[in-house]
Amino acid sequence: MGCAGRRAAFLGDDAGARRLNIPVTSLRLDGVDGTQWSSGADEARAQLTAALTAVGRGDRAALRQVYDMTAAKLFGICLRICGERASAEDVLQTVYIKVWERAGQFDAARASPITWLATIARNGAIDWRRSVAGRMVRDTLPEQAAFAVADDSPLADQSLVVAEEGEQLHRCMGELEDRTRLCIRAAFFDGSTYAELAERENVPLGTMKSWIRRGLLRLKDCLGDG
Amino acid sequence: MDDHLTPAEERDALAAELALGLLEGQARADALRLSLSDPEFAAQVAAWEAKLAPLHDEWTDAQPGAAVWSGIERQLADAPADKVTAIETRLRRWRAGALLSGAVAAALAFVLITQPVPTPKPAAPQLAVARIESDAAGPLVLARYNQSNGLMQLRIHGFEPGTLAPELWVIPEGGTPVSLGQIGHAGEAEMTMPPPHRLLMTEGATLAITMEPVSKTPHPAPSSVAVASGKIITI
Numbered sequence: 001m002g003c004a005g006r007r008a009a010f011l012g013d014d015a016g017a018r019r020l021n022i023p024v025t026s027l028r029l030d031g032v033d034g035t036q037w038s039s040g041a042d043e044a045r046a047q048l049t050a051a052l053t054a055v056g057r058g059d060r061a062a063l064r065q066v067y068d069m070t071a072a073k074l075f076g077i078c079l080r081i082c083g084e085r086a087s088a089e090d091v092l093q094t095v096y097i098k099v100w101e102r103a104g105q106f107d108a109a110r111a112s113p114i115t116w117l118a119t120i121a122r123n124g125a126i127d128w129r130r131s132v133a134g135r136m137v138r139d140t141l142p143e144q145a146a147f148a149v150a151d152d153s154p155l156a157d158q159s160l161v162v163a164e165e166g167e168q169l170h171r172c173m174g175e176l177e178d179r180t181r182l183c184i185r186a187a188f189f190d191g192s193t194y195a196e197l198a199e200r201e202n203v204p205l206g207t208m209k210s211w212i213r214r215g216l217l218r219l220k221d222c223l224g225d226g
Numbered sequence: 227m228d229d230h231l232t233p234a235e236e237r238d239a240l241a242a243e244l245a246l247g248l249l250e251g252q253a254r255a256d257a258l259r260l261s262l263s264d265p266e267f268a269a270q271v272a273a274w275e276a277k278l279a280p281l282h283d284e285w286t287d288a289q290p291g292a293a294v295w296s297g298i299e300r301q302l303a304d305a306p307a308d309k310v311t312a313i314e315t316r317l318r319r320w321r322a323g324a325l326l327s328g329a330v331a332a333a334l335a336f337v338l339i340t341q342p343v344p345t346p347k348p349a350a351p352q353l354a355v356a357r358i359e360s361d362a363a364g365p366l367v368l369a370r371y372n373q374s375n376g377l378m379q380l381r382i383h384g385f386e387p388g389t390l391a392p393e394l395w396v397i398p399e400g401g402t403p404v405s406l407g408q409i410g411h412a413g414e415a416e417m418t419m420p421p422p423h424r425l426l427m428t429e430g431a432t433l434a435i436t437m438e439p440v441s442k443t444p445h446p447a448p449s450s451v452a453v454a455s456g457k458i459i460t461i
Binding site: 056060063064067071072073075076077079080085088089092093096097100101102103104105111112114115118119122123126127129130166169170184185187188189191192193194195197212213214216217219220223 | 230231235238239242243246247248249250254274275276277278279280281282283284285286287288289290291293294295297298301302389390438439440441445446447449450
């Protein structure tokens, strides 16, 4: 089965995660459910920004607040990329220690807080996956265990809640060839390497590199066109 | 295989590959090294992370076990709450451990990585130097390293005191950056390099400095671009 056969696995449907993640929107989500985010994405983002800024000043209570607001999201990232809970929990722990150490560098003018956090989590999980320990652990996992954590629900109302830059990326991704798009998504969501993608698609490594590199450069052109 | 790409496109594709995490092994090590030594490339990597950021909307949440937070608390409990006090406390500990020598200690905040120590090959008595500098008139650190006894001496100029501390990295040729710990903003500093790190101090390796949040332990990887760098030259 190739990248294209896994489309469903790349899609998440957790409304809470998406709401938390919305960079800029005036969309109100009142009444969707009873979570603390129901007052709206702007407010959630403002709360998280304030908490993260306080962490940057060395406020430990604020770190707990950031953890409560984001642990499910960041653990979802670690679990998906690591492929099993114990390692994902180890990675998550190091992610929040990094957040504690780096929060002073967070610049709310340049990045949304959840994007900043998600990038740290994803990079941490990829570091683990590329490490000797990560490779050994993953060798012991059943084939495709990573996909066991994936969600096969369709992404129903993504376009309603995603901000403008998200829509643009999705439009530009949509302009790529299916196989290229799905392999880029597999790299992003599963942390796959070129070698793993080439094996899955049963093509030479050079072919896979060529697909993805050309796809990424086309993506850049499209995003640049605005 | 990528014969249609111009050198500029090659470079940008490499930045995208690093941001996406497609690389492994030596290729990944090389790209990480480049992102440390070349601010322009580092900015390209960050730009790709930003381009792809909307995809972060799509992760599926999962609940971690309660042990994760207790683990975080345990690690934080080891560090004093106030980050400024933290460094002073650490300096006191290091002094107590006779890790640092003399009056220069106050200028220095080296943290050493503890790890299994391979037996280093006995090196011929040799001196290595590096001029760690930026292109512009910015920070300058002169490093002098005695390979016979592992003594590294620094003369540090031109860092603005602030919330971030200069962290020194050694980057072996073709390898990933290894933190040598955080250094002071100005003055002189010295430390005896632990044996595993001595093996990295070879001709052609790069010393680089990034500005990092104050930390009680060396960071596993730089989080920002190098503000100064220079090659090690043995004499």
